[in-house]
Amino acid sequence: MPSLFIPPDHFRELRHEEIFADPSRPLEVDLGCGDGTFVAGMAAQFPERDFLGVERMLGRVEKTMRKIERGQLSNARIMRLETAYTVAWLLPRTSVTRLHLLCPDPWPKKKHAARRMVNQDEFLDGLTRILIPGGEFLLKTDDAPYFEDALASFATREHQFTRLEWAEDEFFYPKTDFEKGWLNIGRSINRARWRYDAH
Numbered sequence: 001m002p003s004l005f006i007p008p009d010h011f012r013e014l015r016h017e018e019i020f021a022d023p024s025r026p027l028e029v030d031l032g033c034g035d036g037t038f039v040a041g042m043a044a045q046f047p048e049r050d051f052l053g054v055e056r057m058l059g060r061v062e063k064t065m066r067k068i069e070r071g072q073l074s075n076a077r078i079m080r081l082e083t084a085y086t087v088a089w090l091l092p093r094t095s096v097t098r099l100h101l102l103c104p105d106p107w108p109k110k111k112h113a114a115r116r117m118v119n120q121d122e123f124l125d126g127l128t129r130i131l132i133p134g135g136e137f138l139l140k141t142d143d144a145p146y147f148e149d150a151l152a153s154f155a156t157r158e159h160q161f162t163r164l165e166w167a168e169d170e171f172f173y174p175k176t177d178f179e180k181g182w183l184n185i186g187r188s189i190n191r192a193r194w195r196y197d198a199h
């Protein structure tokens, strides 16, 4: 199975088995996976789960492919595509056990705040489409306004999502390249985790 996943059709919902052969295995998705450190680290640690990275920058897609291939990780793949479209339209419904959004682009200017994924109803509706009941959305960001926006957005959806505790080192969760970079220059990382309750 090639490490690069190219959808057979970009204009219809994918079937789970088109991405990974066995739909009974848990599927985790890393949105904007950068150089693939997280995807490759998780896939090596959890061979019983499948991992799909989504990234638009070609150089980063190629780095992720190299990590997957060097590690001979048959449970990891990378797709070069736009994340919002992927969540809203492409991923199969009720298929994802955990969706990770790690150090997303912060869009710091006020006039660009609407571009933050967590501010978009289409993204939040997409989460409810693709997550399995009990599935989780996990967010890490160094950017305080982004984090506040996420808390505010999910607060309006308490009927669908429950915020869960997430203590540091509660479970295996490798630091991403951007996270390490921010920590090295003394910035702190906010993290939050929500469970989709499917109401």
Ligand SMILES: C[S@@+](CC[C@H](N)C(=O)[O-])C[C@H]1O[C@@H](n2cnc3c(N)ncnc32)[C@H](O)[C@@H]1O
Pocket (backbone or CB within 6 Å): 031, 032, 033, 034, 035, 054, 055, 056, 057, 060, 081, 082, 083, 084, 102, 103, 104, 105, 176, 177, 178, 179
């Ligand atoms: C700040 S970096 C974080 C990368 C990685 N998650 C990490 O923490 O090291 C954000 C990543 O998301 C990708 N990205 C941003 N917007 C995207 C979009 N709409 N579709 C796909 N990838 C996107 C960027 O190319 C970049 O690699």
